[in-house]
Amino acid sequence: MSQEPRVRPATADDLPGIKAIYDHQVLTSTSTFETTPPPLDYWTARLESTEAGDHLLVAVEDEGLLGYAYSSSYRPRPAYARTRESSIYLAPEAAGRGLGRRLYDDLLAALRADGVHTVLAVVAQPNAASEALHRACGFERVGLLPEVGFKLDRWIDTALWALRLE
DSSP: OOOOOEEEEOOGGGHHHHHHHHHHHHHHOSSSOOSSOOOHHHHHHHHHOOSTTOEEEEEEETTEEEEEEEEEESSSSGGGTTEEEEEEEEOGGGTTSSHHHHHHHHHHHHHHHTTOOEEEEEEESSOHHHHHHHHHTTOEEEEEEEEEEEETTEEEEEEEEEEEOO
16 A cells, blocks of 8 residues: 655655656756766765755655755855755656645745745746746746756756745
8 A cells, every 4th residue: 555645854865866866857857957967975965954944855655755855055155045946856757746846835834944035946948847836836937047058959048936935
């Protein structure tokens, strides 16, 4: 009998699964502008961050990792300390199950508890599903950056989305 998917903070045991989901996106999509999968210690550093507003959550079912969400600093300057950038990635087989929304609900609750003022998300274009998710979570599209990334033999625009939490 399959368990209902649940969202929880990531642990070190989740990092290989997180890395596998991200590596797939790096190699096959424009959802990230990385072109080479980062080493596992990249994810260890995210997990071990003690900065307020830095979170790494996972969605799991029957102990299988279905996706993850994280928040991290927007820019490394003190005036941006209460602004965080968020990202969500799902395993291909987990898409369309509402897990992105569940991950975002928990991530945004954690960010509110930390006193984060604004959350930003960058969405490569086109990506109707991601834009619908951000809109449903209360984000507003606040800008478009034309042709800022080159990947998979084409120039890619990104849309900037923002949500004020307080």
